Amino acid sequence: MPILTANGIRIAYETAGDPKDTPLLLIMGLGMQLTAWPDDFVDGLVELGFYVIRFDNRDSGLSTKFDHAGTPSLPLAWLKKLVRWPLRSAYTLADMADDALGVLSALGVARAHVVGASMGGMIAQILAARHPERVISLTSIMSDSGRRGLPGPTREARAVLMRPARNARDLDSLVTHMVHTMRVIGSPAIPPPSGCCASGSRAPSSAMSVRAAWRASWWPSRPRATAANCSSRSASVRWSFTARPIRWCRWPAARTRRA
Template sequence: MPTVTTPNTGIEIFYEDHGDPAHEVILLVMGLGAQLTLWPDEFVDALVGEGFRVIRYDNRDIGLSQKMEGARAPGLAMQVLRKKIGFPARVPYTLTDMAHDGIGVLDALEIDAAHVVGASMGGMIAQLMAVHHGHRLLSMTSIMSTTGNGKLPQAEKHAMDALIAPLKSMDEESLVAHGLNVAKNIGSPGFPFDPEAQRERVLRNIRRSVYPAGLPRQLAAIIDDGCRRARLADVRVPTLVLHGEDDPLVKLEAGEDTARHISGARLVTIPGWGHDIPAPLIPRVTGEIVAHARGG
């Protein structure tokens, strides 16, 4: 099983390495409660086919990476309240810690620099890699993500409720139903998914790993990090921001705000795209990433 222990944070991270080791690296960083498999194989294959070495990994506390067993996340409502009044709650780890994990993967694999592509929470992590380790990034692509500013439009209730809903049972059928409900509520209205194909993907992910305890700890890290606007103002990494115009979870305005607060960032928005990576959009999204990486 390919794992590395990051030299800087001491966390065991599971990763996959695709393509020619001599090629430039694209590092893929996934989002909240999401395993590396949420980057579709076809997405990875498309990037490899364009001549890149592609590394995707499970963030800490999810998938096959190290779990923070026994660590307690603060209650969501109380954490939000304390953040608003200037008294942040104690969290098991921060988004900056998770950004250091990603750089630690590069360190462990002896990779000097990479194009970093992050989706959703992974986009936040990629932003913090650019903030703290900008010299290690050849370029950055922030997908369906945000600056974290509290005045931006919030997620549609049905999307957030589906994402953070507690599991009713750990039996396989209940887990599949939960996964399908999340996909339905955050997905792309312009690119409806095939129910059978989606069920197969959900089932495959469930059989790989189920670890619901990690999601509230990762969510606590997101809330704790707050607004990144001021930190992003100093980023000089060539940046592409990709966002769906119909994203119900991280609204379009969040992507626009991200591009506005990173010097020289280019914004690309796509009609009908929600908060997933539908198969019909893989050529368009990977094409944008490749063009940016080559230009960056």
């Protein structure tokens, strides 16, 4: 697994396609590794003529961990966000956006299409708002800007994202937990393939989970990443400072607008 140094940390990454093709950066969400982007999805983007770059966010996968920062109290973090009290976190979404920018710079990419999922969509928005000259287009998948008043995750989704696997040392337990998580946070209109939750299944979501489990499984990073979310300023505020037009694509609606 290639590792680069950017923004003062080590970041694990993978690329697919021809570096001469149009770059496309994928940013995954809360506590998820680059393996959460299905290989079939990446291969499809390559076939469309993109040079695809994906990476492990800080504190996840094989990138630098922040264990020294401890585990924050999430109820306190959510309360402080609700009442707008200052909240100190090990890092912020802006730091994570700088990581993404550092990946592009380390790979010699001047401009790229940027696609973010869930919290990755929020990171992508901050990246585009702060560095519009580096972003060709922005696609935000199942995400929001963090603006107050917008609906948050369901109770079930919030719970499954914060709940560790029953046995972090057992592969079957890790795979079952990951597949269940993807089922809960996925689209109800597009259910996972039949049998994908069976132990040892080779369905895409299970195969992805096996690879993720073998690479790294680090639940403690999720509370820290959640605290980063709570402590970060709404990306919608940052758009008011963006002078350069950005092509904005919101998934799954086929609507495009200019910021």
